[in-house]
Amino acid sequence: MNIKKNEVLYFNIDFIEVYWRFYNIDLVLEWIDNDNSNSVQFWEFNLEKTSWLKNYEYKVSFKYWDTTVFAYYQWKKINNEITTRDYFTVYWSAFRKFDTEEVIEFINIYIVPDYINVRKRLNKLTLKRFDLALDIKRDIDKWILKYFKNLNQKWADYYWKNWKIETHYIWAYSIRDNKSFLIRIYNKKEDLQKKWIWFLYPQYLIEKNVTRIEIEFRVELTKNVDIDDLFNQEYLLNLMTIYLKKHSNIFINLKTFEVNKLKRLNKNVDINDLKFNQIVRDRYLSTFIWYAKKILDIWACPVDILLRNNIISDLTKEDIPYCIEKEDYIWKQKWCVQCAVKWDFNIKTYCEWITKRNNLHRLNNNPIKYKWE
Numbered sequence: 001m002n003i004k005k006n007e008v009l010y011f012n013i014d015f016i017e018v019y020w021r022f023y024n025i026d027l028v029l030e031w032i033d034n035d036n037s038n039s040v041q042f043w044e045f046n047l048e049k050t051s052w053l054k055n056y057e058y059k060v061s062f063k064y065w066d067t068t069v070f071a072y073y074q075w076k077k078i079n080n081e082i083t084t085r086d087y088f089t090v091y092w093s094a095f096r097k098f099d100t101e102e103v104i105e106f107i108n109i110y111i112v113p114d115y116i117n118v119r120k121r122l123n124k125l126t127l128k129r130f131d132l133a134l135d136i137k138r139d140i141d142k143w144i145l146k147y148f149k150n151l152n153q154k155w156a157d158y159y160w161k162n163w164k165i166e167t168h169y170i171w172a173y174s175i176r177d178n179k180s181f182l183i184r185i186y187n188k189k190e191d192l193q194k195k196w197i198w199f200l201y202p203q204y205l206i207e208k209n210v211t212r213i214e215i216e217f218r219v220e221l222t223k224n225v226d227i228d229d230l231f232n233q234e235y236l237l238n239l240m241t242i243y244l245k246k247h248s249n250i251f252i253n254l255k256t257f258e259v260n261k262l263k264r265l266n267k268n269v270d271i272n273d274l275k276f277n278q279i280v281r282d283r284y285l286s287t288f289i290w291y292a293k294k295i296l297d298i299w300a301c302p303v304d305i306l307l308r309n310n311i312i313s314d315l316t317k318e319d320i321p322y323c324i325e326k327e328d329y330i331w332k333q334k335w336c337v338q339c340a341v342k343w344d345f346n347i348k349t350y351c352e353w354i355t356k357r358n359n360l361h362r363l364n365n366n367p368i369k370y371k372w373e
Contacts, residue, residue: 001147002253007137009203009210011237013100013230014133016090016107019126022072023110025060045070067200069094070106087128096200104230112293127222130230132215132240139209140168140187148185148248170247179220180264181243188212215243221262235259319355320345 022028028042029049039048045062053059055076062070071089088111094103113125138144145168167186172178188210192198204210217225229235238259241251292302306312327342352358 001143001250003136003138003250004253008134008254009137009207010133010135011233011240012095012133013103013130013236014092014095014214015129015131015216016103016227016230017087017128017130018107018111018227019085019087019128021086021112022060022088023112025072025074028060064094064097067093067097069097092131092133093197093200100233101231104227107227112297125227127225127227128219129222130217130225132217132236134213134237134240135188135204135210136213137207137209138211140185140211144185144211144213144250147250149246175218179218181218181221182216183244183247184212184214184216186212213244215240217262220264224263315357319350319357322353322355323347323350325349 028040028047039046041047042062045064048061048063050059050061051057057074057076059074060072061068062072069091071091072086073089074086088107090103090107098106107125111125136144148168148170167184170183170185171181173182188201189204189207191212192201192204198205234256238255238257239262241255242259242261244251295302295305323346325344325346327344349355
């Protein structure tokens with residue numbers, strides 16, 4: 001029994017979490033505090049701040065017509081050794097209110113990237129999690145679970161009061177035990193009735209059966225995913241089928257081309273191969289870049305601050321003149337011709353051209369490598 005394409009009611013991303021901060025969140029919170037309330041209007045959204053949450057300083061919810069579609073979580077600093085990261089969440093409801101392109105565009109505009117490649121001029125977000133959802137016109141008991149193989153993996157069933165299966169989980173539910181992916185299968189019509197959210201799925205009312213199959217991709221797999229890949233629905237559908245293939249062959253008709261599974265993080269690290277000095281250096285460099293970005297966000301230049309405090313190496317002083325470019329430009333006015341000279345610092349020349357620092361590295365057969373690449 002294979003699922004036919006005309007039995008698919010819906011397929012899309014259903015949930016996204018990305019690391020780092022919401023752009024100008026401090027300004028948004030200042031508006032809330034000055035208004036003596038926990039809410040403020042931001043574009044078409046109503047923002048509500050919630051404090052006193054476990055493990056969080058606060059949460060800012062983005063509501064669109066009384067439906068929460070986004071949320072920003074500010075983590076607490078537990079101590080100097082244990083730190084956590086802020087992240088931004090896109091709930092499933094956002095994909096019922098907006099197109100996927102609109103959601104991704106909102107993230108790219110307002111979320112500050114946490115990965116910077118200066119030489120390639122790339123800013124990238126790190127995905128913490130994303131879910132794919134597939135709704136089909138089949139009964140969960142008689143058709144779907146019947147054709148899933150019993151493999152030697154962790155699984156669990158949750159039941160309604162009438163002992164019908166509410167949700168079937170494949171692989172461990174806890175993130176502590178499972179950092180790669182989790183499969184959920186449940187009765188979508190029962191779920192809508194329980195949560196009173198029929199207004200977001202009105203077309204499901206006329207269907208006899210609707211089963212939801214979800215794959216939750218977790219941090220071990222998502223760190224290597226580019227958020228722009230989430231635009232491509234055909235790629236995502238083929239990605240989902242390759243992860244379901246191990247458990248059931250009923251989705252074979254939905255596949256249109258071959259895709260590779262997501263790359264996992266390398267866990268097989270020999271502790272003897274780690275260089276302590278390099279690790280400490282990289283940590284300091286990452287911290288320095290993070291603070292520099294924050295200084296730039298408040299309309300100050302970290303480079304200017306360092307120069308005014310004479311924190312600069314002699315080698316850098318010698319390299320900078322190589323990268324200053326002179327450009328003459330002329331413009332005409334009614335009574336005369338004006339000319340001037342424009343001086344510009346070329347960052348590409350500084351990184352790649354024949355400066356003293358670059359030459360030293362080439363002589364040592366040691367190309368320059370930057371931590372943020």
